[in-house]
Amino acid sequence: MKQELDLDAVIRQRIRGLRLARGWSLDALAARCYLSPSTLSRIETGHRRIALDQLVPIARALDTTIDHLLEAIDDEDVVIRPEPQHRAGITTWVMSRESTVRGVTVAKMRYTPEHPSSPHHQRVHPGREWFTVLSGTMRLYLGDREMLVETGDAAEFSTMVPHSLGAEGGPAEILTIFDQDGERAHMPTPGPHEAPPAEGERSVSAPEG
Structure with a gap:
């Protein structure tokens, strides 16, 4: 009672x-x-x-x-202790729970230069993506545009635009928010190998010349 x-x-x-x-x-x-x-x-x-x-x-x-x-009050799981998940050149810490409001996922991601990023690695999938750079510099390819996102800056874009993201000049860390489509496309799966493209995701090569 x-x-x-x-x-x-x-x-x-x-x-x-x-x-x-x-x-x-x-x-x-x-x-x-x-x-x-x-x-x-x-x-x-x-x-x-x-x-x-x-x-x-x-x-x-x-x-x-x-x-x-x-929603019931539950103080048992207030603190989130994320386990790092690794794939080629990226370490991911999921910072939110599965029941996050509106189906978004919050994650911290550490990129190293080993992660391939170029106009030839651009992909598309449904949804939107937002990130802010915690440290280092990120290089963002967005369609035919190329831009550097420095520490403290943020970027937001439709992931239906071909895009690719990587570290510039050394390791970099970002805090990112995915909607459900973005989570399926970007979140790593357990295992030593990089996950294949998610359903509904495809790679896009830059035009030659």
């Missing part, structure tokens, strides 16, 4: 916290979820029990889901 009460309190805190994070008053959120401000106030303060038919429009108005509002 205590766990149920604790979760109920957390749901109320989440509703209030998301509302305040958006800079909305009670009136503003109430208008978006078609509840009266007084009803919403009683929900947030615990003076009214939260009904499912109220929780659905509240979650929708806050651009979240009921599952995220009802």
Whole structure:
């Protein structure tokens, strides 16, 4: 019973916290979820029990889901201790869990010059990719463009554009975010050999000349 009460309190805190994070008053959120401000106030303060038919429009108005509002509190696995995964010239540490919101994967990746990167190694796959350089310099080939991304800089692009990424002048580390398509294309699989291209991914050679 205590766990149920604790979760109920957390749901109320989440509703209030998301509302305040958006800079909305009670009136503003109430208008978006078609509840009266007084009803919403009683929900947030615990003076009214939260009904499912109220929780659905509240979650929708806050651009979240009921599952995220009802997610149980679990303090056992707060700290993530990633194991390095190796393939040719790249070491990857996955920094997020499988249940990450919106299906994105956060990873730290260390590139060395042994990893092949050139216009001839460009690939395409569905999705988008974002990374920031933690140390060193990365060379990014994006279609017919070539650019250096220095420490502290970031890059974001559609992975439907042919692309290739590698270290420039020495080892470099990045923090990157993949959506689900990008994760399938870039995350290494266990084993001593480099994984083959993911389903839906193909290599693209640069035009000759």
